[in-house]
Amino acid sequence: MNARLSEHQVAHIVDRIDRSRFVASPDLRHVISGRTIPPRNAMRHLLTLMGEVPSGARVLVVGGGSGYLPALMACTSDRVCVLEKEPAIAEIARANLARIGLERVEVRVGRGEDGWPERSARFDLILSVCSLDRLDVLLDQLSEDGFLYTLEGPEREHPVLIQRQAGAEDGAPRALGTVIFSRSSSQILIDLGFVEPAMLDRAREEAHRRHEPVLAVIRNRLGLEDADFYRTLARQRDMKFVGADEVLQRLDSELFHRYSRTFLDNRRVLPVSLGDEGLVVVTDNPDLSQDEAMGMEACGRVRCLLVTPTDFRRIWSALELTERSEQMLSWSESPSEQASNQDLLELSKNEISHYLVSIYEAILLDAVSANASDVHVERYGNRIRIRIRSDGELHDLTHYRLTPRDHAGLINVIKVRAEINIAERRLPQGGRSHMRVGNTNYDLRVQIQPSLHGEHAVIRLLSQTGRVLGLDELGMATTVAGHYERLLDNPAGLVLVVGPTGSGKSTTLYAGLQQLADDGRRKVITVEDPIEYSIDNIQQTRARPDIGFGFADAMRSFVRQDPDVILVGEIRDRETALEAIRASQTGHLVLSTLHSNDSVDAMQRMYDLEVLPNSLASELRAVIAQRLAKRICPNCRQQVEPDPRILRELFPEQVPSEFKCYEGRGCVDCGGRGTHGRIAVVEFLQVNDELRDLISRRPAIGELRWRALDNGLITMRDSALDHVIEGIIPMSELPRLLPQDRMAPEQRGGRRTAT
Template structure:
């Protein structure tokens, strides 16, 4: 490359690349060719013929306009060409802001032909076109066309052509031009970070032996899949989903290469077809040159996946290799059932020690990784007569994991691994057992609640995953209506009283209570103590205590101790018996706000439950502030939400006298963000009963439960039906969720004496 001549050097210094950085507004449109690095522009200017101040230059593939702006400092006139209308318009604005009035912008595809009002001395094409001859009508006689070649390669070359009497003559190859940017440069170009933030991220990455990209993602709280998809587009890489790769893995390829080499290179070979070897990586800056030297007969295609998917793919291949070895070592006879006392001995060694097959440990860890990746709340491992079933509960529904085709012998070993991790008795197969263990994945810790259960064909296991982030969901994030959310926050400011959150198991009661605790923790003015069994989420600035029944420390014992520790708010994980209920009432009577849960169906039902526990009606009436009853409904995916036709059968149940003319509902079409389900996450559907003087009088007189409900409705009870319909109309949940969360008698407005309640 010839030395950069002085005018080109001055032009490069006169244009700030930062003025042409795309930012988030152009993220989908920008690539390395669209906004080359300063080093790339310097290299290009050293390759191309010198540009005189009287010449006309065309730049095809102008992108953000950075290189065009440099050329405008050299030539009399520059014609900017790009087929992307968004890029072209943004470039026009930036040329005007930089006072570059000698640039004309054309939004057109070069492959369709370009018409110009003045022939050019030089055409520089920094994008790939079908045929350089398409640009011939734009060039003067003896003018030059410079085009990229070698599209299949990672780094293209720049070739120079001459217009010789109306014929295109190829002169020579000028050299290679690398448009690639590393991931750090891409983060800046996307407008996600500044140089100072990036410098701080580099320090944190070096200290924590982490990658800068992952540090930035955590600091900015970015969705992993969105960030890596954007970076892949910027790098010119194909982004792929882990599930697609898992369906077509080739374990033989994985065996062919050194594990150490693959781990250091951050590459996993996943498929081979003809002369093409496809690999995946979670590092956008990963190099494949060493792999190319190891497999000279193959063309390497590298695809980007998220770090979570990379770990899943690695685990799946590792499992396959270890599984083959395990079968070879243990034999293929899996039909013999060991005795109850000998089952653990069979898989753990002759002395019943805690040495267990690495393969079985890998199976368990892979299942956990899949659960975390799917954002599952529970893992179900079940044994039937002729098969093993592993399922994840995601957004309330169970989904099979078909990739785990395990034998009865193998699943017994996996359950032994689970028991060992949870410090349970691996020799006990006749009684249910419960325990807990922890999972550390990156910087996130998970508390695992383990429950094993004997069944006809072997032990089953259920694992609940609880992320320990130091923060719980806030009240605003629960999805309550603003009115109910505001009332809930106001309840926490009361000087004393009892607040109950009720519903069946798995209805999100604890999450709602923890949201209140998080609000109190963020406020910091009040002391909060909790007693729980177990502690589901760890929250900073909250004093949390666990029930220890094995040493005689129960909910009631904790309550009696807590009132002497000067708390403002006390959370009791659950009111299970009369003793705990009495202590909760006494604590509220002595000037504390008490939060707790009950298992019952609705807000008014909770009063009957307290009666059944032996609490005096006057005590309930005097101390109860409010009851929140709730269910969880699937939330429509915001990325694929669309208007929907209402199901006539459901509509007839909800509106017996006909739906309002302006009634509307929505559904999710299904997209890659929600794995085609149309729903993503869940939202609480709430029934809210605030206890006023009328309800207090009703509670004291202890009328039948039906009468109590009508008193509550007259006093302004917000029913679950009302909340659900509000969510349907707002497009938060689909109409099809209503029969799942509402009993049949509550689908329609409630009738009393020939009239209906509001709704």
């Protein structure tokens, strides 16, 4: 006999099972979806639509997820069987069900199309919450007068519940209604284990107080990267996550003009294109409802793409710039002979000033979105080139079509922002400014350089609120990381991190500072120019040479502040080098950077700064030399055949057996480059008694190097090869990292290769 569930009974069943007991492990974010841990409202509506449940029924649930739905069905049935195709999720479901004492639910791994493994089994009710290619086996496993319920339709989060009855012709499908499985982004974050409900409540209070989105507060608290955070939300909301570069290639600016700016800003939505697939829009709001998007266009079909807040601003800026591009970016220029007699820097038309400011801000947004370290604004004749340096490589921004007149105005905008004299166009000039993108502050170091066709600008972006890498995230070999960690415990001495500009020296030092700050037992003072990262529990000071407060001045004042550890941003001159040695001699651990090619060359650099060999020998503890290599993208890494030319340089005598190397084939995550991010390749020189005696005698650099090799120097070649074999960097990086005479193994014991 069948009994119809009343609304009161449905509410009692849903209230009886605590949904929070079925929240999945964060390790399964790639397979957990909205139907795996369905919302309470969806379950209440689903049970109401089903209506009739056979008394003492035997139930089969296909796609049981983490166990929440089977637990609800067990409240109305004698026995529930579950088919789940993902073994990891099935194991979670078993553990969750056992935790609440539901022993009459049996979970097995299998495909819904194949039905319950025991072919003779019959079920009074079968409910499938996943998409199935065929239903014949499940229909055969229905008992007489049994019902098969399936969720069908193109909308994954808004499927229609379909009922089929055993014995009816062709299953006689009957649509019962739509079940809404969509969860808010806040609920998704709880389900995936990102936040606890209490933390979410605090984040909401902070967001209300600061007038910011809740997601921005949560992301900042968790220290998550924008792209990873929003990609996860897009997967859970059944939306496609895209980058701004992909969207910028298909923008239809005419659509942008149809809507008021207030409407688009309030909805956090931007139209991209309108075609056969309907209206395509982008949003940085994962909770944007389909109804809100549908109201934008009468075509009836809307596809929402999710982007990060930074990319949303980039796209908005691009649309606003395009709005005036026809009149502002396609001016015809005078012949070059006439142009050479015209001062393009004398701009009198005020109507384009705001436009040029918008261009500058859009370029900076592009750089932030690409995690770039530098922006280059260059002019070559009538061609204007905008480039950004990302992962150590320069990439052109081709969507800016600037004229020489625009370039001149843009340089003026950059100068004004950096408080640089706009009237001076003959000498190199430097300045700095600040900007804020979301909750991240950036210090911009600007350098203007005169050239043949006009002034060039280079802007370095330094994040002031970025996350400092820990020692375990630097990518150092375990042995080197252990040595570096031990150096930080030394009571006194000098530790140098050396390498060319942009080789990650400061990042390595900051990782050590972060460890000292977390430990909290020692007082740490730094003098930097500029302060690249703000670290709690570290006393950071900025050098101001313009007012007579340089590195050496800071060092002299620091020793009276009772520090344990002193960091000097860079040893640039003799005075700073001597003060660093003196601070070390008075019982302080001194960390600093130095520009030199390798660890042994650092000694010659200190000699050149007129540091006494005996003083250097007694105080120097170690030298870390490093360069940055491109990481292989982990999502498209594949084993490849090694380049025979590089192989001959690396192993002139014999290639090791089973030598392997890898590279990235290119994918969406790495923009088709095959690499994503960079890692330090390190040379480590520990100074022992034998080397200390040698340094005090100021030997030739060649002798010092082979003696260092004999005393355990970890060369850059060794570190680079380890990274190649482990599949972290491609072998093609080695010629860029190592000089030709260092590609082959260096000889020890007094015999050395030519240097």
